[in-house]
Amino acid sequence: MARRYDSRTTIFSPEGRLYQIEYAMEAISHAGTVLGVLAKDGIVLAAEKKIFLLNSNVVAGVAGITADANSLVNYARQAAQRHLYLYNEDIPVELLAQRLCDLKQGYTQYGGLRPFGVSLLYAGYDPHYHFQLYHSDPSGNYSGWKATCIGANNGTAQSLLKQEYKDDITMEDAIGLVLRVMSKTMDSTTLGSEKLEFATLTLDPATKTPKAKVYRPAEVDALLEKQGLGKKDEDTEMRAT
Amino acid sequence: MSIMEYNGGSVIAMVGKNCVAIASDLRLGVQSLGIASNFQKIFPVTDRIFVGLPGLATDVTTLHEQFRYRVNMYTIKEEREIEPETFAALVSSTLYERRFGPYFIEPVIAGMQRTPSGSYKPFIAATDLIGCLNFAKDFVVAGTASDKLFGVAEGLWEEDLGPEDLFETISQTMLNAVDRDTNSGWGVVVHLLTKDKVITRTLKGRMD
Numbered sequence: 001m002a003r004r005y006d007s008r009t010t011i012f013s014p015e016g017r018l019y020q021i022e023y024a025m026e027a028i029s030h031a032g033t034v035l036g037v038l039a040k041d042g043i044v045l046a047a048e049k050k051i052f053l054l055n056s057n058v059v060a061g062v063a064g065i066t067a068d069a070n071s072l073v074n075y076a077r078q079a080a081q082r083h084l085y086l087y088n089e090d091i092p093v094e095l096l097a098q099r100l101c102d103l104k105q106g107y108t109q110y111g112g113l114r115p116f117g118v119s120l121l122y123a124g125y126d127p128h129y130h131f132q133l134y135h136s137d138p139s140g141n142y143s144g145w146k147a148t149c150i151g152a153n154n155g156t157a158q159s160l161l162k163q164e165y166k167d168d169i170t171m172e173d174a175i176g177l178v179l180r181v182m183s184k185t186m187d188s189t190t191l192g193s194e195k196l197e198f199a200t201l202t203l204d205p206a207t208k209t210p211k212a213k214v215y216r217p218a219e220v221d222a223l224l225e226k227q228g229l230g231k232k233d234e235d236t237e238m239r240a241t
Numbered sequence: 242m243s244i245m246e247y248n249g250g251s252v253i254a255m256v257g258k259n260c261v262a263i264a265s266d267l268r269l270g271v272q273s274l275g276i277a278s279n280f281q282k283i284f285p286v287t288d289r290i291f292v293g294l295p296g297l298a299t300d301v302t303t304l305h306e307q308f309r310y311r312v313n314m315y316t317i318k319e320e321r322e323i324e325p326e327t328f329a330a331l332v333s334s335t336l337y338e339r340r341f342g343p344y345f346i347e348p349v350i351a352g353m354q355r356t357p358s359g360s361y362k363p364f365i366a367a368t369d370l371i372g373c374l375n376f377a378k379d380f381v382v383a384g385t386a387s388d389k390l391f392g393v394a395e396g397l398w399e400e401d402l403g404p405e406d407l408f409e410t411i412s413q414t415m416l417n418a419v420d421r422d423t424n425s426g427w428g429v430v431v432h433l434l435t436k437d438k439v440i441t442r443t444l445k446g447r448m449d
Contacts, residue, residue, distance in 0.1 A: 053317055077317055081310045088306070 010112055020115055021108055024138035027064060027117040033151040033185055034061035036121040037165065038133045039174035042202035043123040046178045048151065048186060051197040055080035057090045057210040058124035059199045063151035064138075065117035072118055076100050090210075093124030097134040097142045105140025115139070119150045123201050125210035131201065147177075153185040160184060171202065179227045191229050193217035244345045245296055245370070247272060249424030250282055251384025252293030253415060254351040254365040255398060256377075257407035260435045261363040263291050263351035264415045266386075267428035267443075269298055278427040278448065286312055287322045288439070289361070290352035291432055292332070295384035296370070297345035304346055307335060325352030325364040329374060336372035343370045347383040353434055361436040380414075386422035393418045408433050408442070416446050 009020040032048030045051060047061035052073045054060050058080065062069035079099040083091035100120065107115045115138040122134040135150060136142035147165045149157035160181045169177070178198075183191045198215040215223065249270045254263040269280035283293040284305050292308065294301045311331055315323050323331070332348050348368050353361040367381035368374050375381060379398055382390035393414045402410055412431055419425040429444040 055313075055317075074318075077314060081313055084313070085306050085310045 008112065009108055009114055010110065018108060018139070021139045024064075024115045024117045025119075028119045028138070028151060029154070031063040031065075031151045033149060033153060033157065033182065034063045034119075034121050035149045035157055035161075035178055035182055035185075036061065036123055036133045036135075036145070037147040037161070037169070037174045037178050038131055038145070039171045040168045041131075042171045042174070042200055043125075043131050043133055044171065044174045044178045045121060045123045045199045045201070046182050047197045048195060049197070051199045051214055053212055053214060054096065054122070054124075055084075055090060056212065057126060057201075058093055058096055058122055059201055059212045059214065060123070061121045061150075061197070061199075063119045063121075068116040069118045069120075072100060072103070072116055072120070075103060090126060092126040092128055093122060093132045094129070094134065094144070096124070097122050097136055101136050101140040101142045103140075104136065104138060108139060121148065121150060123199070125201055125203060149181070149185070157181050157185040171200065175200070175223065176227050179224060179229055183229050191224055193220035193224070196220055196224075198223065242272070245347075246385050246424055248296070248298040249385050249422075250280070250295040250298075251382070251386040251390060251415075251419060251422065251425040252282060252295045252349045253380060253382045253390050253394065253411060253418075254293065254349050254367070255380040255394070255402075255407060255411045255414075256363045256365055258401040258403055259361070259363065260404045260407055260433060261351045261353065261365055262407050262411040262431060262433045263293055263349065263365075264411050264429060264431040265293050265295065266384075266415065266419050266425045267430060268424070268426055270424060273423070275427060281430075283430065283432060284308075285439075286328055286352075287316075289434065290323070290325050290328055290350065291434065291439075292328070293349040293351070293383070294346050295349070296347055300344040300346045304335070304344055304348070308332070311335065325350060325354045325366070328352070329366040329368075329376075333368055333372040333374050336368060336370065340371055345370060347387075349381050349383050351432075351434065353436055363434075384425060386418045386425040389418035389421045390414060404433055404435055404440075408440075412444055416444060420447055 034047040036045045045061050051061050054076045080091045119137045133145045147161040198220045201212050204211050252265040265282040269277040350366045352364045354364040366376050380394045397410050415429045431442050433440045
């Protein structure tokens with residue numbers, strides 16, 4: 001029955017569903033996990049695939065079809081710079097999310113082209129609403145979160161976050177929480193920097209400007225060590241006995 | 242009346258031994274009426290590249306914002322800072338895009354370029370208002386006092402000047418050239434770039 005109504009993105013099925021969008025979300029549920037947590041003095045973002053810097057005040061993690069993601073990220077970067085050019089200020093985080101969502105929604109209503117198979121988590125800061133975390137999906141819908149997860153095993157991760165997240169969590173605790181949840185939801189048994197991209201967004205205390213830091217592989221390993229989740233060196237253990 | 246002379250202002254960049262200097266006046270006027278003596282015309286593009294934008298004041302601001310947009314996109318995508326030569330090409334193409342309705346600016350670029358061995362080489366360049374590049378080895382000048390700047394620079398400049406000597410040379414060049422131009426002056430600022438730092442000094446000159 002669904003077969004007849006799923007090839008055209010721009011028409012409804014008799015039950016009032018847009019199948020192409022649902023299929024896009026299905027593609028994302030098989031993709032790499034992305035996890036974001038809002039702390040009281042910053043945001044932590046971790047991803048199995050790449051993390052992108054969108055602007056000096058916003059970082060994004062993507063889950064889904066990589067080619068679609070690259071295209072969207074480029075659009076977001078242009079949108080952020082356009083805003084900077086027009087208003088001489090960093091684009092507010094929600095506005096950037098809206099710009100992308102307006103683009104994505106267009107692909108569900110006009111043109112007959114398939115939707116973007118990408119969900120994004122946006123972690124950003126602006127002076128109006130301070131630290132914010134948003135999630136957008138292929139339908140062009142977005143919502144704000146305190147902690148959320150997209151991609152594979154997002155159900156498990158989401159319930160873990162629900163249990164352990166507290167309002168006013170500090171950055172240090174948030175980093176620990178993110179790493180612990182990632183290690184439980186990712187396919188591998190131990191986390192390593194080759195499988196994990198990690199980023200934080202904080203406020204520079206002196207200049208009061210947002211600082212986005214995408215961790216280098218060595219720094220990711222160091223963080224994992226600190227949390228006790230790093231890869232254990234088997235050879236050393238043998239020698240010890 | 243020429244549009245390039247409406248607001249007034251001049252910029253010069255000079256090469257030294259492992260250093261570059263770029264200087265500009267600080268005047269903003271409306272023809273003969275002086276309005277501001279603190280109008281910035283030289284902007285940092287990266288830690289190691291500065292661009293001077295003499296000409297119509299509204300285009301000074303607009304071009305600065307345009308370059309900021311394009312250099313930000315470059316940095317975010319390339320995940321590294323733009324090099325002076327590449328930035329010069331960016332300036333040239335940005336100006337030529339407006340070939341038949343140009344920005345009334347003649348940019349001057351000064352920077353320190355990375356060499357394969359890991360050290361830095363001095364770099365200067367200038368373009369005309371439609372983007373024709375000039376990669377000089379000694380100095381580049383632009384603005385309402387450009388003829389005078391050419392004259393004094395030609396007389397004072399010599400090769401391999403150290404940072405302190407280069408500072409003295411570029412300062413004397415600016416001060417004496419702008420004193421012979423009615424639309425330049427009202428203060429001079431000089432930026433000296435070496436491989437590890439930038440020193441900015443404001444000169445004490447005639448305020449008439």
